[in-house]
Amino acid sequence: MDYKVKDLSLAEQGKKQIEWAELHMPALMEIRKQFEAEKPLKGIRISAVLHVTKETAALVKTLKAGGAEVALAGSNPLSTQDDVAAALVEEGIRVFAWKGENENDYYNNIKEIMKYEPQIVMDDGGDLHAYIHENYSGKLIGGTEETTTGVIRLKVMEEEKVLKYPVIAVNNAFTKYLFDNRIGTGQSTIDGILRATNILIAGKVAVVAGYGWVGRGIAQRLRGMGARVIVVEVSPLRALEAVMDGFDVMPMSKAAEIGEIFVTATGNINVINKEHFLKMKDGAILANSGHFNVEINVKGLREIAKQVRTIRPYLEEYTLDNGKRIYLLADGRLVNLAAAEGHPSEVMDLSFSNQALSVKYLIENKDKLEPKVYNVPQEIDETVAMLKLRGMGIELEPMTKEQIEYMKQWRYGT
Template sequence: MNSSKIKKPELFNEGNKKIEFAEMHMPVVMKIRERFLREKPLDGVKISAALHVTKETAVLIKTLSVWGANIFLSPSNPLSTQDDVAASLAKIDNIVVEAWRGMSSEEYFMAIKDAANFKPDIVIDDGADLHITLHEEMPKIAEKVIGGNEETTTGVIRLKALEKENRLLYPVIAVNNALTKFMFDNRYGTGQSSIDGILRATNILIAGKRAVVAGYGWVGRGIALRLKGMGARVIVTEVDPIKALEAVMDGFDVMTMEEASKIGDIFITATGDIDVIRAEHMLNMKDGAILANAGHFNVEVSVKDLEKISDSKEEIRENTVKYTLRNGKHLFLLGEGRLVNLVAAEGHPSEVMDMSFANQALSVLYLINNKGKLEKKVYNVPSDQDQYVAKLKLETMGIKIDELTPEQVKYLESYK
């Protein structure tokens, strides 16, 4: 065992089996791994990563490790680590893992700081806690970073804010903004896995329930679509008039949270903002309403407000806490208000993370190959990389598509 800090090293065999299963369902990453295996393009490169320690993440980390990288893996959520996966990765010599399920806030941020102190050449993040720690607390280390990747909408927003203030210390690839990421990972991945988490935590019947989805970005779209498919009567709340209009024309009811709070049975936040569901909404809710969050941080459902208006709380199922309000009603909070799909379930299916992590791996190579050539900005994934990942995915699914003939290309490029 290397210098990893994990809680259940005895689970490494179970972790090995999980990772093997994920590798079978992530053929794009495996093809890319094999393509660059002999070259060892990351030989000697130090990578610090703050990611959900799941079997899918393990496929990415193992790919980077066999390419020659030395890796420090920390979590991006105190409750999303799969301990068996962490134990499996910790057995690999050039990978250090500091993550376990149920970390305290202090332990979580210590792991992030330890990842920063690894003095990485490349930073891979999911939510930007590691990026922000490097910028705010360790700028001298950050100045020597070649570049970084960011996996989430929330993280990209934070990094764009740094860039706007001219404080970004290294170039970052917004992997989240790749079409082969957000159109599939955010929509189909979160859509399915969030409902998976709700069902594992509660085992409720979705059909016939009024489900309120806060936010109609790609995550909210995916959740609303899957709820509708399972028979829920879906309500969308929004602050963006265009997204609200889109939700209406997609067949959903749209109203304010004040209105929705009075009639909803299930509430799922997916906005990336704070205090989406507050005390005034909670006090309006039906007895027995369920609160869940699918945004990156545990700030969308105001747990602070929930605590203030409650007389007592009790964990009645794993990842389900019943709050008894002072007005006598009961509300059920799932996963402490953290990402319900990762706290109460296993996160996105391997097949959808196949494209996201293919983009992560290729973006690391892009940063290395363009060392010193990029400005300190947030960049989108190169379009040819996006297209390449999509083509590989179709190929692994046994699907062929048409190609333009030379005449068709000429026609489309002509003004006549």
């Protein structure tokens, strides 16, 4: 089979969803026009492990417009939008993804997309890159990586000198992390929490673990909705930044006693652990925005719970021996994609424009790049920004000839 999705009859609704996304992704649509005319990806096979959302569909259709053959699997068992997956199959994309995959399904789907012997791979989280290095002997032109967790894994592979092909860290582009990680995750995380719980944010004590770009965005938007926000950090630099941004900073051991909403965004394991659960208030809500479901020790929570109930979709109640109830959202997985729809299309316009142009760059430079992790070239970053501004109807102030010349000299001073 060239696909495995939940229900092909959902395709018509999926097409409408994709149309809605494309309406709000002007930069990517401009790139698609260029790809259709120039066919820079002609004859290239691409296998991708990405969240199968309407925005991803807009990217995949752009790659196809550029001449590529694409196979797609989901990068999280709960993030696939089944109507979008069905619509992509009808577009001629080999899709192996559905919402509610188990772990075995997840890795089998990665195996399926690698059967097409891709020349380029695209990943979100690093599982595809890891699978290739452990199980695949074919030669690749290169790959891309969408998120912080995956870039961290790839940098370790580079340091250990096991990386087999060049990878462009799309996550490290200014037009990715400043907007996708910070603004996109900030909004979509709260969207997921509200869809799962319908609680009032205002007045609550919210604890954000991690003050990277994702944590910054979540903390800022929780505060904007009236929450009293505490930040938990291990880095002295980021902790200092959080303090200077006006947030309280303390260890999780203290925050656990006073928090009412907890959100993890660290990329690390067991950030909220058994000893923290036992200190929490009755009714505490736990959500994760990191890529993998390891930041909240879900296994440990189950071990100390005497009763577990599903209250509503993506909301589970854990009653502890001390009688307190803790509420876990989306089984500790990415709350913004599991309980909601992920980032708004306007933000993913930037991220996926970087992805499309990075794939083109890999092909154009296939004999020049070493097996290393590369940042997105500045030219691509600035092109994406300009395309986005143009799509928003915003003009830049041009420099005069005098100003250009002034910036090229060193003699004039005070």
